Every structure is written in C-alpha cells, then in structure tokens.
Amino acid sequence: MSSIESTELKVSCLGSSAVLCESLGPLDITCQARFWALAQVVSRWPEVAEVVPGMNNLMVVLTQGEAEPLGVVEKVRREWPHVAPAHAKGKVVEVPVVYGGDGGPDLEFVASHTGIDVETVIKLHTQPDYTVYFLGAHPGFGYLGGLDSKLHTPRLDKPRLSVPAGSVAIGGVQTGVIALTSPSGWRLIGHAEQDFFDPYREPPALLTPGDTVRFQCIRAER
Template identity: 45%
Template sequence: MAGPDAAAKRPHDGISLLGTTALLFEAPGETGLEVQRRIWSLAREAETWPEVREAVPGVNNLLVTWREPPRRLAPLADRLAAAWEAAPPLALEGRTVELPVVYGGEGGPHMADVVAHTGLSPEEIAEIHAAPLYPVYALGSHPGYCYLGGMDPRIATPRRKVPVLRIPGGAVSIGGSQTGVSASPGPSGWNTIGSTEMSFFDAARTPPALLQPGDSLRFRIAGVVR
C-alpha cells in the first residue's frame, strides 16, 4: 500500500495528519459556544462517512479516524474542510447538573494563588466562579472529564509552572481561562480552588460519563473555607 501523499503531510490550514489513520481539524477563530456547536455538527456529519471509524469533538477541534489507512489523505482533508464550511451550528439539548462545591481549605489548596493573581477574596472568587451556567464543550483528558466554556475572565489564572503530581477526583480547578472538575485522581497543572464529592465517571453506568457535550454544569457554593 502506498504511503500518505506529500500534500497530506502538509494539509490545509487547521488540518494536521496524525499517524496514518487520523486527521485533526482545528476550527478557525476564537473558542466559543457557536464555534463549538459547529464542531458538534461536523462530528455528526463525519460519522456518516463510511470510511470514518470515529469523529471525536474536542475544544475547537475534531479528531477523525479512518477504518483503514487511506491511499491518499488530501481528498479526505478537502472533504473535511468543505464540510466545515457547510456545517450549521448544532444546539444540543442536554441536561443541567448542579454541583455543590466547597471552595478553599484542604480541598482548594491553590485558592491563595488565585487570590494573589486576581486580587479578589476567596468569597468573591467562589461567587464569580459559581455564577455562570457552564456548557460542556467536549470530553477528554481522562474518562469523564468535561471541558467547560463560559468562565468569567475576572478569575482567569495562569496554569502552574510546576504541575502537581496528584490531585483527587472531584477537584475543581482553574487553568488559564478555563475551569473543570477532575473525574479521577491524577496529575494537573491547574489551580485547584475547591472540591466536590460527585462522581463523573462510573464504568458500570450507562453511559459511564456523567455529562456529555451539550449538557450544562452549574456550581453551587456549599461553603468557603479560608
């Protein structure tokens, strides 16, 4: 079988070759709900193509894998780019899940760093963090983890220069302009500001992940510990 053609090795702007059986499409423009809705739409379209094994939405991107290594990838990249231009926003009607969070204290060991960066008090940070209704853009990083949109830029805080080797499941963290909740223990470069006891992933549950793209998450202040 012939290898990928030269054009596919340097595909269109925003389309990258991953190995011999996958392409990563990165949407142009700023990250936002409208762009993400078009990503969901593109995923649904790509999944109908017979040569596609899987189309996985990410934040502002889409990973497409093929059932077999194609002889030429450039035509598939062309098709993906054309589908993006035609993709209408897809407004998924998902569930809203409320998540009680205790901010600060032992479960929020980096609250002081967010306070130092923003100049806000722990109570103000908790109130600002809990105010929006966060849309779930995509799942990734580890099973059940949700990439969320809509965090208030007033509490945006740079990721940590030295990652933490282990944070617990249920850790509520801020990384740059994003926020999220760890679904299982593991390393993290984000700033953990609180904790929750809700389980985001259970292999015995159908589906295993608590939330899906199109769902929404609302944080509820269960306490602020200094």
C-alpha cells in the same frame, strides 16, 4: 504536515492515519457546536473509522488502507461552510462545592493572581452557566466553556502527582471537576462530592457534551 486553511478552519493531515480540523476563530460555544455537527456528518463517511471532538477542534481517524488523507482534507474543507451548529439538548448538572480549605489549596493563589478577593473569586466562579465542550484528559473529565476572564489563571509549573476526584479546578481559561484521582497541573479551588465517573454506572460519565454545569457554594473554608 500538509494543511489547507480557510477563513475559520485549518485542516491538517496527521500522517496517513488521521486529519485534524481546528478553528481559527475565537474559543466559543457556537464554533464548538459546529464541530459537533461536523462530527455527525463526517462519521458517516466510509473512509472514516472514528471521530474525536476536542475543544474547538475535531480529529478524524481514517480507515486504514482505504482512505486518502488529502482527499478527506478537501472533503472536510468543502463541508465546513455548510455546517450549522448542532445545539445539544443536554441536562443541567448542579454541583455543590466547598471552596478553599484542604480541598481548594489554590483558592488564595487565584485571588492573589487575579487581584480579586476570595469572596469575589467564588462569586464569579458560581455565576455562569458552563457548557460541557467535550470529555477528555481522563474518563469523565468535562472541559467547560464559560469561565469569567477575570479568573483566568496559569497552571502549575510542576503538576501535582495525585489530585483527588471531585476537585474543582481552574487551568488557564477553563474550569472543570477532576473526575478520577490523577495527576494535574490545574489550580485547585474547591471540592465537590459527586461521582463524575463510575465504571459501574450507565453511562459511567456524569457529564456529556452539551450539558450545562452550575456550581453552587456550600461554604468557603480557610
């Protein structure tokens, strides 16, 4: 893999079909917003077929047979210092949550792992305004930035094969809501009733990058 590094950005060739741009700085919303802006610029280049934003990174898919990967690497490297954060004017999505109980079987584990009582875990989880960095993993799943560092909890060693849609979960340094019933190794701390993905709705996904998510505790169950 060829790569070129700058103070803040690493740009690598993914074979001959794509280029990966990764932040070398901290995981934060300012950097994420720069990647949103970079995606807007790069998507207009004739040698680019598609851009796929990720968590503080951007994959650039090249037009087959017409693009020279190393040339695109150089163009991205030159463009990055001039890209200003694109602050998306997203909507606010309020998410009522029942914490613990059958829908949040890992709430007690999170409390034990972090050394915080359950009530404080819920309080810390509902305090921030979370920003939707990007959608991925499965349709409608938003990776949220803003989880209090006191709640950082490792994922399960062995993922569950089926996690219900609407499950509110913590995975490492992030939190989110499982949008479709699917396998997951994230820690389940509660359940929300909203449909985060509906193929018959327009748009199908409830969340979009730049949205703000606010969790609200309806009640806590044991």
